[in-house]
Each structure stands twice: as structure tokens, then as C-alpha cells.
Amino acid sequence: MGSADHLREIEADALGRLGAAGDLEALAILEAEVIGPGSPIMEARRGLKDVPQEDRKELGRAINEVKTSIDAAIAARRRHLAASAGEARLAAERLDITLPGRAPARGTHHLVRQVWDEVVDIFMALGYSVADGPEVETAHYNFDALNTPPTHPSRFESDTLYVDYGDDPEGVLLRTQTSPVQARYMEAHPPPVYIVSPGRTYRRDTTDATHTPVFHQMEGLAVDDHITFADLKGTLAYFANEFFGSGRQVRFQPHFFPFTEPSAEMHFSCFACDGSGCRTCGHSGWIELLGCGMVDPNVLATAGYDPAAVSGFAFGMGIDRLAMIRYGIPELRYFFDPDLRVLGQFR
Amino acid sequence: MKLSVGWINEFVDLPINDPGELCDVFNQLGLEVETWQAVEAGFSGVIVAEVTEVLLHPNADKLRVVTLDTGSGLHTVVCGAWNFEAGATVPLAMPGAVLPGGFEVGSRKIRGVESPGMICSERELGLGEGSEGILMLGEGYAPLGADFASTLPYPDVVFDLDITPNRPDAMSVYGVARDLAACFGLPLRGPNTGFEEEGQPTTASVRVEDSERCPRFTAREIRDLAIGPSPLWMRLRLRDCGVRAINNVVDVTNYVTLELGQPLHAFDLDRVPEETLVIRRAAPGEHLTTLDSIDRVLSDEDLLVAGPSDGLALAGIMGGENSEVAPDTTRVLLEVAHFSAPHTLLSGWRQKLRSEASARFERGVDPELPPIASGRAAALMGRLAGGAIAPGFIDIYPTPIEPVVVELPAAETERLLGVAIPPSEIAGILTRLGCEVEGDGPFRVTVPTYRPDVTRPADLVEEIARLYGYDNIPSSLPRGPGGGLSRTQRRARLASAAMVGAGYSEVMSFSFVAPGDIAALGLPPDDPRNRPIRIRNPLNEEQALLRTSLLPGLLTALRVNQARNHPSAALFETGLVFLPGPADLPDQPRRLAFAAVGPRPAPRWTGEGPDRDATDAVGVLESLAGALGIEMQIEQGSDGAFHPGRCGTVLVGGWAVGVVGEIHPAVASAFEVTGRVAAGEIDLDAVLAAESGAPFLPPSPLPPVVFDLAFDVDAGVPAGQLTAVVAAAGGPTVESVTLFDVFSGPPLAEGRKSLAVRLTVRDPERTLTDEEVAPLRSAVAAAVAERLDGRLRGG
Numbered sequence A: 001m002g003s004a005d006h007l008r009e010i011e012a013d014a015l016g017r018l019g020a021a022g023d024l025e026a027l028a029i030l031e032a033e034v035i036g037p038g039s040p041i042m043e044a045r046r047g048l049k050d051v052p053q054e055d056r057k058e059l060g061r062a063i064n065e066v067k068t069s070i071d072a073a074i075a076a077r078r079r080h081l082a083a084s085a086g087e088a089r090l091a092a093e094r095l096d097i098t099l100p101g102r103a104p105a106r107g108t109h110h111l112v113r114q115v116w117d118e119v120v121d122i123f124m125a126l127g128y129s130v131a132d133g134p135e136v137e138t139a140h141y142n143f144d145a146l147n148t149p150p151t152h153p154s155r156f157e158s159d160t161l162y163v164d165y166g167d168d169p170e171g172v173l174l175r176t177q178t179s180p181v182q183a184r185y186m187e188a189h190p191p192p193v194y195i196v197s198p199g200r201t202y203r204r205d206t207t208d209a210t211h212t213p214v215f216h217q218m219e220g221l222a223v224d225d226h227i228t229f230a231d232l233k234g235t236l237a238y239f240a241n242e243f244f245g246s247g248r249q250v251r252f253q254p255h256f257f258p259f260t261e262p263s264a265e266m267h268f269s270c271f272a273c274d275g276s277g278c279r280t281c282g283h284s285g286w287i288e289l290l291g292c293g294m295v296d297p298n299v300l301a302t303a304g305y306d307p308a309a310v311s312g313f314a315f316g317m318g319i320d321r322l323a324m325i326r327y328g329i330p331e332l333r334y335f336f337d338p339d340l341r342v343l344g345q346f347r
Numbered sequence B: 001m002k003l004s005v006g007w008i009n010e011f012v013d014l015p016i017n018d019p020g021e022l023c024d025v026f027n028q029l030g031l032e033v034e035t036w037q038a039v040e041a042g043f044s045g046v047i048v049a050e051v052t053e054v055l056l057h058p059n060a061d062k063l064r065v066v067t068l069d070t071g072s073g074l075h076t077v078v079c080g081a082w083n084f085e086a087g088a089t090v091p092l093a094m095p096g097a098v099l100p101g102g103f104e105v106g107s108r109k110i111r112g113v114e115s116p117g118m119i120c121s122e123r124e125l126g127l128g129e130g131s132e133g134i135l136m137l138g139e140g141y142a143p144l145g146a147d148f149a150s151t152l153p154y155p156d157v158v159f160d161l162d163i164t165p166n167r168p169d170a171m172s173v174y175g176v177a178r179d180l181a182a183c184f185g186l187p188l189r190g191p192n193t194g195f196e197e198e199g200q201p202t203t204a205s206v207r208v209e210d211s212e213r214c215p216r217f218t219a220r221e222i223r224d225l226a227i228g229p230s231p232l233w234m235r236l237r238l239r240d241c242g243v244r245a246i247n248n249v250v251d252v253t254n255y256v257t258l259e260l261g262q263p264l265h266a267f268d269l270d271r272v273p274e275e276t277l278v279i280r281r282a283a284p285g286e287h288l289t290t291l292d293s294i295d296r297v298l299s300d301e302d303l304l305v306a307g308p309s310d311g312l313a314l315a316g317i318m319g320g321e322n323s324e325v326a327p328d329t330t331r332v333l334l335e336v337a338h339f340s341a342p343h344t345l346l347s348g349w350r351q352k353l354r355s356e357a358s359a360r361f362e363r364g365v366d367p368e369l370p371p372i373a374s375g376r377a378a379a380l381m382g383r384l385a386g387g388a389i390a391p392g393f394i395d396i397y398p399t400p401i402e403p404v405v406v407e408l409p410a411a412e413t414e415r416l417l418g419v420a421i422p423p424s425e426i427a428g429i430l431t432r433l434g435c436e437v438e439g440d441g442p443f444r445v446t447v448p449t450y451r452p453d454v455t456r457p458a459d460l461v462e463e464i465a466r467l468y469g470y471d472n473i474p475s476s477l478p479r480g481p482g483g484g485l486s487r488t489q490r491r492a493r494l495a496s497a498a499m500v501g502a503g504y505s506e507v508m509s510f511s512f513v514a515p516g517d518i519a520a521l522g523l524p525p526d527d528p529r530n531r532p533i534r535i536r537n538p539l540n541e542e543q544a545l546l547r548t549s550l551l552p553g554l555l556t557a558l559r560v561n562q563a564r565n566h567p568s569a570a571l572f573e574t575g576l577v578f579l580p581g582p583a584d585l586p587d588q589p590r591r592l593a594f595a596a597v598g599p600r601p602a603p604r605w606t607g608e609g610p611d612r613d614a615t616d617a618v619g620v621l622e623s624l625a626g627a628l629g630i631e632m633q634i635e636q637g638s639d640g641a642f643h644p645g646r647c648g649t650v651l652v653g654g655w656a657v658g659v660v661g662e663i664h665p666a667v668a669s670a671f672e673v674t675g676r677v678a679a680g681e682i683d684l685d686a687v688l689a690a691e692s693g694a695p696f697l698p699p700s701p702l703p704p705v706v707f708d709l710a711f712d713v714d715a716g717v718p719a720g721q722l723t724a725v726v727a728a729a730g731g732p733t734v735e736s737v738t739l740f741d742v743f744s745g746p747p748l749a750e751g752r753k754s755l756a757v758r759l760t761v762r763d764p765e766r767t768l769t770d771e772e773v774a775p776l777r778s779a780v781a782a783a784v785a786e787r788l789d790g791r792l793r794g795g
Helices: A004-020 A024-035 A040-050 A053-092 A111-124 A180-188 A229-244 A297-302 A319-327 A332-336 B019-028 B173-184 B232-240 B248-260 B341-351 B356-361 B369-385 B412-417 B423-432 B457-468 B487-501 B515-520 B551-563 B614-628 B665-670 B684-689 B719-730 B770-788
Strands: A136-138 A172-174 A193-202 A214-224 A250-257 A260-269 A286-295 A311-318 B002-004 B032-039 B044-056 B064-069 B074-079 B089-099 B107-110 B113-116 B156-162 B205-208 B216-223 B265-268 B276-281 B287-289 B295-297 B303-306 B311-314 B332-338 B394-396 B404-408 B436-438 B443-447 B569-576 B590-597 B633-636 B642-652 B655-663 B677-683 B705-714 B734-744 B752-761
Touching: A004 A024, A004 A040, A004 A053, A024 A040, A024 A053, A040 A053, A111 A193, A111 A214, A111 A229, A111 A319, A180 A193, A180 A214, A180 A297, A214 A229, A214 A319, A229 A250, A229 A260, A229 A286, A229 A311, A229 A319, A229 B412, A250 A286, A250 B019, A250 B457, A260 A311, A260 B457, A286 A297, A286 A319, A311 A319, A319 A332, B002 B173, B002 B232, B019 B032, B019 B156, B074 B089, B074 B113, B173 B248, B205 B216, B205 B394, B216 B276, B216 B369, B232 B248, B248 B265, B248 B356, B248 B369, B265 B311, B276 B332, B287 B311, B332 B369, B341 B356, B404 B457, B412 B457, B423 B436, B423 B443, B423 B457, B487 B569, B487 B590, B487 B614, B487 B684, B515 B551, B551 B569, B551 B590, B551 B677, B590 B614, B590 B684, B614 B642, B614 B655, B614 B677, B614 B684, B633 B719, B642 B677, B655 B665, B655 B684, B677 B684, B705 B719, B705 B770, B719 B734, B719 B752, B719 B770, B752 B770
Parallel strands: B205 B276
Antiparallel strands: A136 A172, A193 A214, A214 A311, A250 A260, A260 A286, A286 A311, B002 B156, B032 B156, B044 B064, B044 B089, B064 B074, B107 B113, B216 B332, B216 B394, B265 B332, B276 B303, B287 B295, B303 B311, B404 B443, B436 B443, B569 B590, B590 B677, B633 B642, B642 B655, B655 B677, B705 B752, B734 B752
């Protein structure tokens, strides 16, 4: 008992058994056996008190060396076994990573809203702000303030939805354009004015491929002491290139609107075929985009501006139309279809 | 408006004839081309021949054998038509001729008689749909043997132009030619109006009783007319412009209308009582049967051209049947008048009647035109219908319309266009357009009467720009002072993004609802949403009311999706609703509403989620509040459209801003939606305006005391109320109160439930001990006991 040889046997036996421990559980049992109470090495240590004083110190040191060696072996074996156990778990946890993920369900922004926001952003980059106004509007702001003569056909009940509100049967209506916002805004703000006003508009149209009684328009207005037709051309060319991609050519043709003079219709070179003619542009190479012009002096004067001191341009475009053109949506009524197969494509 | 290039070339020698190039020119002038079409004789090998002899076919009752003089000899063919005899001039297709459709004419035996070629009808030549018989060309039409195709006004190109309302001057061939002449700087030829008057002066008379609606009225008698078909060239011109040929007198009035833009009307003078025309307002309820055979009831705002008693024509719009030119008509009174634009427009609108005449009068016709157009028509009727023009031209024009004079400041053109055009060029452009220009800046411009739209400097600038070329104006990019989105606009985008992030898709519904949709919401009678505003002239009853809530649109959208086999749908919409208010216009608050039905979405391979219920609706609002950084409280509430036990009032800053929960099953089924519908509707403006208000609190390094309390309360006590009572009783050191368990049943008594909350308590200054928290526990328990009759369980 307690000889150096005995200690070496203990050590060799312990190390041998530890090396054979197959997993962490077996190791835990072994650990108790080789180093726990009653284990040979602990018994050796307990027997130390019976060893003669002169040998005790050296034997004690030898026992400690063996104990340290066994401890180290246990730790090493544990690290080893833990590592392989981890690997095994990882191997067992293998997952088909191509399965659909657990993302929270997401909805979609309506395509018209996306285009709406994008157009707003384009004009904000030019220093514009956003104005809005009521959808049920007075005939004054929708027509009179915009220089629309009392006999203009757009006022007819065949074209405009009138609202039963107040005493005048033709006094209140669903706005037919976002232009009344112009008139309201100018009344409330002195020049300079740089605004866009997107919104819902209404016409007495039966729903078909290209008509719905509700649609969306974006009005633009710039009034300042130096605004010219050249500014109108440049601004809309900038817009066409930002929205439809660079390289768009623009063309302006004389047109007529009661609230602008001179007036123009703007076309841009087809983004799908670059102007060579395709289905998107009806083989003309050009796509009609919007109506625009220099704000009519009567409109400026009605708003309280001096038409001799300031000038401005205005334009109005269909947001739905922009979306139809850019995304190849064949019919306007899809925008009012709540079918998830439609909405789901508006990503 | 359709017109042909050949016709235009009668007035101006166009330097270009390529249709594509002409298209560009028209468009640049603001005469927008809708379509254009090349027109040509669709046949070849047809000659002009004269019938010399007609014999019955020896072997057939319905056929005849016809001999013709072709100018170079006699030619015999078999013919089945019977509308001609010897002496007629007809088109003869010789063997080898090709007719429209590629039909090649040969020589064949018909019932034993050889027939080399055929005599042709209008239809066989593609020149008209009208007569079944042989086309009669009229004596002396062309030398015999002449190639018939080359006698036609072809090839030609017909343009269909969309003339804007401000361009009455361009509502005619002549007017368009005038604009093209101005564009190219070319001389313009006037129409041929030469004729001689003959015979006794006319005995007809005219009285104008309303010279506001009829500022000018001219009349001319034409006698000795022989009504018959118009010559082929005129019929073809009319056809190509979309006008049906009728007879030589009516065709002339239509032809001159198209050519000069001045409507004309011919009355059969023998059917005008007392040969007297009176231009007067209709009596209220007076009847007139117009040429379209419609018996019209007139108002006293409508203007009539009448006889001494009865109306004969709706002035400027359409003639009456009672004085129509008929095959036996021999003399006409030709009306060429100027009717005021707004009155014609309104009269046509009242009668729902638009004609070639009213389309022109309602825009404004040149008041100087009537004598010219009258002369042109008289000359043509003389030539084509054998008419004799009676002396005595009646022209009632008491107050001549003076040309407008506009002062154009020197700098105005550059100020509006952004390009410096030399004064000489400005004057040149305006002169080419028919203006008289004095001065070289400022300019004193006298505008021709055919441009009633040009009255102000801005109008002149448009004309200058038009001829200078919009394309030649430079481009520049002005920038505004900036501003960006307002706080509300920014937060509206956040709100939408939060809804999309919460799994909801945005829909856009019409702003109209049907009366049934409002009723289906099951709201109490005094609910403002039950008082929708009506559209006075709705397209149909389904779209007759303005929406007072976004829910009907969303419920309809859910139904559509269920019907299309999408059992799980989550939708939202933002938009205005319309409610009666105190102001001139209705209240138009902006709302956000959402509705969802069916299983909560989950990837298919993990199985469907459970069906949605009211807690999903509350969860959406929590996401929304989180995105906007605001506090939103839900209180037990009630709303007619919602499940009475699953409805909450949404509060922001103590104000009710909406409703949330589950749609009432009866309401859902009224909208044909099956299953529980989680839904909510909030006042978006109020929610966006809310401030978050909570100050930033640096996280404390000190540990909290966390403990749970479970209360036995009446089943009717809302959890929100319990947590509020606990938080209030706990005082400022309570960091959070979170409800984490709800249950009922044993061991709890019937009608009771357990609500368990976890409190996190922390003092920013020091570490709390359990002993220090004990009084807080007691205070909370006491408050719950007192205010909610709740007992602390296990306490």
C-alpha cells in the first residue's frame, strides 16, 4: 500500500479506464470510481496518516501528482466527449433549410399607393410639398375658381357626380380633378408655391376596362415670380426620366384646358421599346402621359395673385394610369379588385 | 372631325403629302390626329362608257344584253340591272379589270350569250353601299373610254382630328387649311362663291325676335331646283368624311358645313307658311318633330326657327320634318345664321341632341361667315341642282360683332414661355394667323372674328408658342423651397407600413355604398353612420350613397375573397368617409380600417394556424401603436356593427378614436362572410396627430423585484381594467404590469375568473428588498379588492 509502484498502477488503471469511457454519462460514473470517495487514489490519500512521518511528505506529493494527472485526464476526456456529443447533436439537428421560412405574414401596399408615394418622392426631391383637400368639394373650387365656364360640358350631370348637400343642387359635388386643391392652396398661401396634390377623384363613368367612377390623380403646381413654359417642360422631362427610367424623350403638343393657357399635352418616348413602336405604346413610339400648361391668369387672379407679377405652371396626371403603363396592368378595374391574387402581386 | 388632304389642297398647296409627316404637323399645331387612313379607288381596268342599245336576253327573263360605246368601238355585255336605258353613262369593267376584294373580271358565257366584262354598281366598285343598280355617272361625266379610277378624287388621305373646344376656327376643311397655311407661311385660296342672281326678287321674309341667341341671320331663295343625287365626287367626299349622301340640295348644305365650318339649313319654301321665318324662343311645352323623327318637347330657353305659328327647326341644332327638303322640292330658303354658342350648347344638352351643326355653333362660329357660306352653297346648288338664285339676300345683323383688340406687352411672351422671340418674329406669327399687328412691342393686336377664344395676352402667347413650335422652347428645371412631407404625411406612411408588416394588404374600394350596405351594419338609428349623404345623380342605386365607414367595403372585399377560395384574408384601407356636419361641406375624416377572417397565416408545412378572433384585431392596433410610438388603450365598448361581447373602444390620450373587436355575426352574414371577422376602424387623423409624450428613461443598473399576483375576480371584469388598477395602486416604482394568465373553472366559483399579472418594481435610486415591496403588494391587493371586488389568490 502506498508504494510508488502502487501509485503508478492506480494511475495507469484510472487513465486506462477513462480512455475507454464512451460518453459523458459513463465518464461521470467513472469519475466517481476513479477519484470519488473510496476510489483507490482517495483511499491512498486516506492511508497517508498511517505512513511514517519521514515518508509521508514524499508519498503525499506523489499521491497529489497522480491525483492531478487523473483530474487532468478526466477534464481532457470530458472535453473530448463533450465535443463529440455536440457534433452528434448538430448532426442530429440537421434541417432542410429550403423549407419555407417562418417569416411573419406580410401584406402589400396597394400598387396605386406605391406609385402615389413614388411620384410624391420625386417631386419632393425638387423641393415640392404635398397639399390635399376635400373630396366632396364645392362647385366653386372644382369649376369656377378654375376658370371653367358655367356652360362647360364637364359640369353636366352626365359627367359630374353631384352631392345632395346644402341648398344649391349644383353647389356640392365629388371633385372631378385634384385641381381644386390648387385654388384652395393659393388662397391660403402667398407665392412661391411648389406643391403636388395626389388624391381621389370622381367622374360619372360606368366601370369598364379603362373607366371607373373613382380614380386617382396627382396635380402639380408651381407659381413663382419667374416660372415659364420652359420650366414646365424641364420639370416634366425630369419626372418622366425619374419615373420611367433615363433616356425618355418628351414631346409637348398644344391642347386645351380651361385652367391653363397656353396648354399642352405631354407624351414621352415609350420606355418598353425606346420609341421604336410596340404594344405598350400602340406602335407609335410615344405614350400620352398628362395634360399641363401655364396657369390661366383668371385662375391666378381668382386666388388673389397678381397675374402680371407671378406666373406658374400646373399639370395633372392619372396615378392609376402611371401604374397601368409602368406595370402593364391591362384594365383600370383591377385596382378596385380586392382579390388576393391581385393584391399579392403588388409587391 | 374627318377631312381629306385632297380637300385641304383646294385651299392651300401643302408642301408635304406624306401622312406621317402631316400627322406630326397636325399634332404640333394642336390639331390632334386620332387616326388617318389612305383612301384609293380599289379597282383598275374600269372605263367610262355610254349605253347605246339595250336588248332582252334571249334565254333569260331577268337579264338584258347591253351594247356600249367605249370611245374606241362597241362592246356588248350581259347585265342583270334594270335601272338604265340607252344613253346612260356607266362604268364598264373590261376583261382583266380587278375589282375590290381582288375579284378579276373575265369573259364568260351567261345563258348562252358571251359577256366580256361587266357594268358595275357602286357597291361592286367599293364606292358606296347604297344602290343595287348600276352606278349612273351622268351625261358628259368624262370622255368615253377614260379610265374611271383616274376620274375619282383618289388617292387621298383622310385624317380624323380631335379638335379641342377652344378651336372653333378649325372645325372645317377651310379652317384647318388656314392653320396649315399659317404654319407653312403659304397663301390661302378662298372658296369659290361665284354666281349670278336671276328672276324676281324673293318674297320670303325673316324676323329675328331674339338677337342675343341669334345675332345674325341670313336667308336666300333658290328656285327651279331639280332634286336628285349629287355628283359622284361630292358623294365620295361626304362619305369619306362620315356623312351620308341624301340629295343634291341637302348634300350641298352638308358639304359647305364641312368645308367652311358654317352650318346651313335649307327649308322647302313651299312648306314655309307665308314664306315667313320667325326666330323666336319656344313656348314652354311646345312640340317639334326634328329630322330624326323624334317628337321633342321644348322649353322657353330653346330657340326656334319658326313659321308664323309652328316651329320649323330647332335653331342651330336640327331641322324639323315639316319643312324638310323632299324629292318634289323645287325651291328652298337657305338659312345661314349665327347662333350664340352657350345657348346652342345648353339647348342641345336639354334635348340630348348633338349634330354637325350644333357641334360647331356650341363652340362659336365666325359671325362673318354666313354671307360667304351662303354664296358658296348658292353657287353649288346652281351648278349641281340647276337652281336659280333669286335676288334679295336677307341679312339681319343688327349689332355686328367687332373684332377683339388685345394689348400684348413686349416682354409677356418671354415671361411666360422662357424664350426670347424677336419682336419681328412675334409680329410675323400673329400676322400669319390673320391678326392685324401694330407696334413692335408692346403690340396692339386685332384678332380675327374666327378666333373667339383669343381675348387676352396669354391667349396670344399660346398662339405664338403654337406656331413657334412647343418643341423649340427650351427646358429648365426650377426647384421649390423644399418642405418635404408634413409630420402627419410621414406618419401616415408609417401607419400603412405597420399594417403591411402586420400581414394586412391594402385595398381600395369605391367611396360609394348601396343603401343595403349601410342597413347591413345594424347600427342604431341615431348613429351618424346611419345618415349617409346621397349622390343626386348616381350611376345606379348600388353607388348612390357616400360611405360613412370603411367597413362595408372591407366586408365586401372579404366576401369576394372567400368566394374566390381564399379562406384566409387580412385587408386594410385608408380613406375618407363622409358625414353630415355643420359646415358648407360634409365632415370628411380620414379613417383607417381593417378586417381579417380565417386561419392566421402559417407556413403550410407546419399546419394552418388557428382562426382569427378579436385578439388579432387588438394585436394589429398594438403593432400600429408601436410603429407610431403612441399609447393606445382598449376599453370594453359597444358598437352596433360589432359582437356585443367582443368589442372595444380605442382610446388615444383619453379620447375615443375608434372601435376594435369582432364583427357582429349577423353583420358578417349580411355581407355573406363566414367565420369570425377580426376588425377595427379608427380615426386616422386623430391617431396620427397623437404625440408619444413618454420621456426617455435611462435603463437602471439596479435589479428589479419581480413578482406575480393572481386575482379571483368576477368574470365580467376586463383585464385592461385590472392592470390599470394594479398600476395605479402600485405607484411610481411599478415599471410594468403584464397580464400573463387567464382562466376560469374549478377551483374558482361559477362566474369568477383568475387574472394573473407579473409586476416589475424598481426604484431608480436603490435596490429594493422583498420587505420593502410588501406594503406595495398589500396596497395593490387592497385596491383590487375595493375597486374590482377581487381577491388575491394564494395570498
